[in-house]
Amino acid sequence: AQSVTQPDIHITVSEGASLELRCNYSYGATPYLFWYVQSPGQGLQLLLKYFSGDTLVQGIKGFEAEFKRSQSSFNLRKPSVHWSDAAEYFCAVGASSNTGKLIFGQGTTLQVKP
Amino acid sequence: DVKVTQSSRYLVKRTGEKVFLECVQDMDHENMFWYRQDPGLGLRLIYFSYDVKMKEKGDIPEGYSVSREKKERFSLILESASTNQTSMYLCASSSMGGRAEAFFGQGTRLTVV
Numbered sequence: 001a002q003s004v005t006q007p008d009i010h011i012t013v014s015e016g017a018s019l020e021l022r023c024n025y026s027y028g029a030t031p032y033l034f035w036y037v038q039s040p041g042q043g044l045q046l047l048l049k050y051f052s053g054d055t056l057v058q059g060i061k062g063f064e065a066e067f068k069r070s071q072s073s074f075n076l077r078k079p080s081v082h083w084s085d086a087a088e089y090f091c092a093v094g095a096s097s098n099t100g101k102l103i104f105g106q107g108t109t110l111q112v113k114p
Numbered sequence: 115d116v117k118v119t120q121s122s123r124y125l126v127k128r129t130g131e132k133v134f135l136e137c138v139q140d141m142d143h144e145n146m147f148w149y150r151q152d153p154g155l156g157l158r159l160i161y162f163s164y165d166v167k168m169k170e171k172g173d174i175p176e177g178y179s180v181s182r183e184k185k186e187r188f189s190l191i192l193e194s195a196s197t198n199q200t201s202m203y204l205c206a207s208s209s210m211g212g213r214a215e216a217f218f219g220q221g222t223r224l225t226v227v
Contacts, residue, residue, distance in 0.1 A: 009154065032213055043118070043204060043218035044157075051213050090156060099164055100145045100208040100216060101172070104156040 002027045004093050006105035013081050014113045021076040021108050023091030032094030033074045034102065035065055039087045047089075050074065061085070086112045117141075120205050120219040127226050133192040135222050137205030143217075144210045146188035150174060151202040151221070160203075163188055164210075195226045 003026045013019055025031055032051050036044040048059025055067040065076045074091060089108045095101040121136035139146065145164050149157040149172075159172030161180040169180050177199060181189045188207075192199055203222045208214040 004156075006156075034215075036218075041220070043220045044206075044216075045218075046215050049213075049215065092157075094213070099162065099170075100211065100214050101147070101159060101162060102157075102216060104149075104158075106154055106156040 002093055002095055002103050004091050004103055004105035006089075006091055006108050008108050009106065010109045010111070012111040012113060015083050016080050019076075019078045019081045019085070019110070021089050021091075021110070023074045023076065023105060024072050025074060025091070025093045026072065027093055031074075033065075033067060034092040034094070035059065035063070035074075035076050036090045036092060037061075037087050038090065038107075044090065047076070081110075081112055083112045083114065086110055118205055118207050118217050118219040120203075120222050122222050123220065125222060125224045127192075127195050127224065129196060129226055131192075131195045131226075133195045133224065133226075135190040135192075135203055135205075135224070137188045137190070137207075137219055138186055139188075139207040139217070140186065141207065141209075141217070142185065143207035144185075145208045145214070145216075146182065147206040147208075147216065148172075148178075148180065148188065148190045149204045149206065151204055157204060160190065192224075195224075197226050200224060200226045 035047040091105040092102040147162040163182040205219040206216040208216040
């Protein structure tokens with residue numbers, strides 16, 4: 001069965017420090033992978049996505065993610081975190097090739113220290 | 115700009131009430147989804163619809179039903195609300211295809227007392 005695991009429930013980093021949020025997936029074929037961000041009281045916004053090709057993908061707000069098939073991972077990174085990045089982050093895998101259904105990880109809450 | 119609008123941000127209902135959560139999208143998307151968000155569990159799919167009057171169960175459909183009479187509108191119905199349905203409910207829409215980005219509404223926080 002398809003699944004997504006985000007091992008870190010809560011992460012705290014200092015402003016200006018680098019960030020890496022982990023995501024591991026279980027999926028039989030080549031996955032469609034997504035990272036979404038949810039600011040407090042808001043819906044989810046797409047940060048970036050991977051379908052095929054270059055395994056390092058760039059997204060909005062200075063985020064990037066790297067697909068590693070051998071490790072079944074799709075970790076999200078940012079070189080320098082800003083206070084406004086404090087939010088909840090969700091990794092998701094496309095559950096179907098044609099319906100757009102998503103399977104989400106449990107989410108990682110990012111706290112940014114001044 | 116794609117907009118997915120959920121009719122209520124906050125709702126408080128009594129146990130046993132029939133509850134309707136409404137969602138409207140303005141981008142002519144074929145797919146619409148209802149997810150439930152709980153702390154530590156992420157988002158779980160309740161139902162989705164890929165066309166008018168078409169629906170499929172997601173991972174946690176028990177206690178819920180849906181209606182899609184028009185392409186732009188997707189309703190989630192709690193037939194008899196229970197306290198364990200207290201949660202955040204998120205509606206989303208996307209165009210056809212697994213690569214399509216899903217656009218989310220701002221969510222409805224439902225409390226059943």
